[in-house]
Amino acid sequence: MRLAPIMDFPLRDWSAPGVPALAGEASDALEHGRVLHFPLLGFHLLEEETALLDPALTHPKRKNISLSAGGVSGSVATGAQLALLHGLLRRYRDQASTLLDALFPRYRDARHTPATSLRLHAIGSWQPSWRKDDRRLLVDAFPSRPIHGERILRVFTNIHPDPKQVRAWRVGEPFEEVARRYLPRLDRPWRPMMAALMHRVGITKRRRTEYDHLMLQLHDQMKRDEAYQRGGVWLDVGFRPGSSWICFSDQVPHAAMSGQFMLEQTWMVPLSAMALPELAPVRVLERLTGRRLLAA
Ligand code: SIN
Numbered sequence: 001m002r003l004a005p006i007m008d009f010p011l012r013d014w015s016a017p018g019v020p021a022l023a024g025e026a027s028d029a030l031e032h033g034r035v036l037h038f039p040l041l042g043f044h045l046l047e048e049e050t051a052l053l054d055p056a057l058t059h060p061k062r063k064n065i066s067l068s069a070g071g072v073s074g075s076v077a078t079g080a081q082l083a084l085l086h087g088l089l090r091r092y093r094d095q096a097s098t099l100l101d102a103l104f105p106r107y108r109d110a111r112h113t114p115a116t117s118l119r120l121h122a123i124g125s126w127q128p129s130w131r132k133d134d135r136r137l138l139v140d141a142f143p144s145r146p147i148h149g150e151r152i153l154r155v156f157t158n159i160h161p162d163p164k165q166v167r168a169w170r171v172g173e174p175f176e177e178v179a180r181r182y183l184p185r186l187d188r189p190w191r192p193m194m195a196a197l198m199h200r201v202g203i204t205k206r207r208r209t210e211y212d213h214l215m216l217q218l219h220d221q222m223k224r225d226e227a228y229q230r231g232g233v234w235l236d237v238g239f240r241p242g243s244s245w246i247c248f249s250d251q252v253p254h255a256a257m258s259g260q261f262m263l264e265q266t267w268m269v270p271l272s273a274m275a276l277p278e279l280a281p282v283r284v285l286e287r288l289t290g291r292r293l294l295a296a
Pocket of ligand 1: 119134167249254255256262
């Protein structure tokens with residue numbers, strides 16, 4: 001039986017009172033590749049922060065404004081405006097972290113490398129190439145940051161001030177079906193020497209494993225496949241302003257079709273923290289190829 005790809009949770013509070021009752025259900029749904037939807041969980045902007053909802057604050061060469069260990073990047077803001085941006089991003093990261101601790105206690109000590117983004121551009125207004133076009137169904141994979149089978153856990157919140165401006169997503173079929181469709185077409189073999197060289201010259205932050213190599217090809221094949229992008233299998237979902245949603249974006253095929261003004265928080269989660277590691281993309285691909293894919 002196929003599970004519905006979206007599961008609703010009636011939380012209103014990021015500190016998630018009473019959540020232990022939901023936690024098992026939430027973690028099971030997440031690891032099965034479902035999108036957890038919190039229709040009543042909005043993020044409150046301070047009055048002075050509403051002026052930050054302006055695409056002109058994003059650096060012209062960047063899609064998003066980001067907060068990572070190195071501070072805020074991707075913005076032209078300076079001085080007090082930059083401090084305001086920093087405060088907003090930090091507050092969102094902290095609230096998302098509180099929620100994840102309540103919902104997924106088994107990831108608490110394992111999740112790492114938080115990255116927060118403020119997405120001010122309307123979908124479709126910033127897309128230098130098909131590879132960066134958010135309107136094409138994809139599973140996430142990072143060209144310069146090999147993840148060695150770790151999971152990409154993401155929290156999203158629509159912060160559009162107009163209550164009618166949904167963030168319209170397509171949520172695609174289960175990961176295994178996508179993998180079965182595309183694996184026979186992934187024809188560029190992984191070459192360990194090439195992976196080592198790319199790392200040595202700084203193209204990648206560490207060596208690509210065969211898993212990273214397959215996921216990148218999968219990402220590119222899906223995005224490039226016009227027939228799949230026009231006639232694939234997906235569910236259309238509109239995430240309303242004042243709502244949040246969570247998924248493993250390495251597992252859930254997704255596309256953002258329209259919308260503007262969103263906050264997003266990413267953490268990496270090791271495979272060893274999964275309750276159901278056999279459902280993770282790396283284990284699915286290993287089963288389908290009959291090979292171990294994590295040798296660096
Ligand atoms: C993404 O991060 O994959 C795009 C999702 C969105 O911008 O809504």
